[in-house]
Amino acid sequence: MGIRAMAVVCLALVAAGCASADDASVAATAERFLSAAGQGRGGQACLLLAPEAARSLDDCEQQIVSAGLRTGAVRGVDVWGDEARVRVDGDTLFLHRFPEGWRVRAAGCEPRPEQPYECEVEA
Template sequence: MRAPRYGPAIGVLAVLAAVSACGTLPERRDEVTAEVTRFEQALRAGQHERLCAALAPATREELEQSAESRCGQAIGRAIGERELSAAGAVRTVDVYGDQARVVLEGDTLFLAHFPTGWKVTAAGCRPRPQRPYACEIKGG
């Protein structure tokens, strides 16, 4: 009598457990949407420090370096020059593992998942035909 073959079944269960530990796709979409909503609320309210806290570390660093000022001042300047403005309601949310793209009425934001939650990696993004998005705020 042959021993039962559990190897493939165990492998499938391990993958399912790993995926479920990261949250289901609808849960991740909800998390991303909530983060973008908080970002948009802070943008409308002119809360520069909240906006900076929502940025991914590399994005914040790039913003500060390119503006040669602290994040709060650089964000304030981007808002004042209309490079970044509140963009309206969420239209679509696409989540690919630890990366997400959120299309709003007037902007597209990109996010990445970090141990502390979802962070904005690029904002003020506009699609360009046959080329990558052009973003006002982005990481290096």
């Protein structure tokens, strides 16, 4: 099956509401992370960060709450093996699958034309 045919099949499955278990798990992790950060539960949010992302913050619990991350409805989930992107209203997150589950590698990300995303929190 060619790439074009696979893309059509994938789009048909998504349109039919058949999201994968990975999609649901990724979206749930992103929602838990944004909810914790938005409600001032920095410790819980930091536990959902990839280790490198958590280490990139001097005071994770304080900085993750003050980063201004936005919660919102999930608008899209893309999973590529062990990497994923979640788009919510006004925010984009990138996640990585670790043995213990999905963790946030970058959050508060804004797209830039022909450049990498610019993120508030990233590994």
